[in-house]
Amino acid sequence: MTSKKAYSRIGLILTISIALDLGLVYLLKYLGNVIWPDGSPSLFTYLVSFLIMDGVVLPFIIFAVGKLPAMEPAKTKLSVGNWIIYVLMTYGLAIAGNIVIVIISLVLKLITGHGEINPLMDLFDNEDVLVRVLSYLFACVIAPIMEELSFRKMLVSRMLPYGEKAAIITSGIMFGLFHGNINQAFYATIMGMMLANLYVRTGKIKYTIFMHMFINSIAALLTIFMQIHMLFAGMFSMIVYMMAFAGIALFFIYRKKIFYINHTDHDTKVIDAWLNVGMILFLIAVVGEIACSFYFA
Secondary structure, eight states: OOHHHHHHHHHHHHHHHHHHHHHHHHHHHHHHHHHOTTOOOHHHHHHHHHHHIIIIIHHHHHHHHTTSOOOOOOOOOOOHHHHHHHHHHHHHHHHHHHHHHHHHHHHHHHHHSOOOOOHHHHHHTOSOHHHHHHHHHIIIIIHHHHHIIIIIIIIIHHHGGGOHHHHHHHHHHHHHHHTOSHHHHHHHHHHHHHHHHHHHHHOOHHHHHHHHHHHHHHHHHHHHHHHHOHHHHHHHHHHHHHHHHHHHHHHHHHHHHHOOOOOOTTOOOHHHHHSSHHHHHHHHHHHHHHHHHHHOO
């Protein structure tokens, strides 16, 4: 299979996944409004979002992408110390990216009068205790497992036959955009590229799953501390930003050792990975979804 055909099929699969997600969410929310005319319970609303994404959409991606030709990366053991360094670098870069997008979002809000909140933080701050508990479970355990299996284990392995660089960068961008909102798209793209690079270098999905769980858990812990006392939240925030600064410093120290590309004669250019029908449809779908989340938040 040519790289153009493979990338086009991947883009088409993710486009269908977005349509499947939006279609099922709106259908079930409509049914919820029919059952509860005065407004669906928040538990029902959030369960719909959780279960559709992690129980239907991501399994569909795993199933559909799994039918494409794959190349598994060579398996290499990673020490605990190196894993911690990698986590700090990823978190530091993601925080830096998040600061940039927060500034951009504020500027856009001043210009357009529209804005959005981070849906993850919104879940963690919900007044319903059961919703908060379930959001912690899904965001910190289930989602990292499902997202790593779909976007790293499946997607990266199907892109690797056509070059490491295109696989790492393209899968990271697709992961970020797939979140469907401005606040998450930028840092999720950075995080996606780092996770893809880690998977390519080690060939072991467990490393990326645990890292994903750890990073998502930081946001959960912050909201827990905020609910206990702002003093605890402030102290935890200081620790988090110290971790981020350390991670950025480590990135500049180790970047050449960790970020390298094994080139082959048949590598696909990153831009060429996007110049096909499936990937263009995916871009149209995610841009539309992000625009809607911004203007109708």
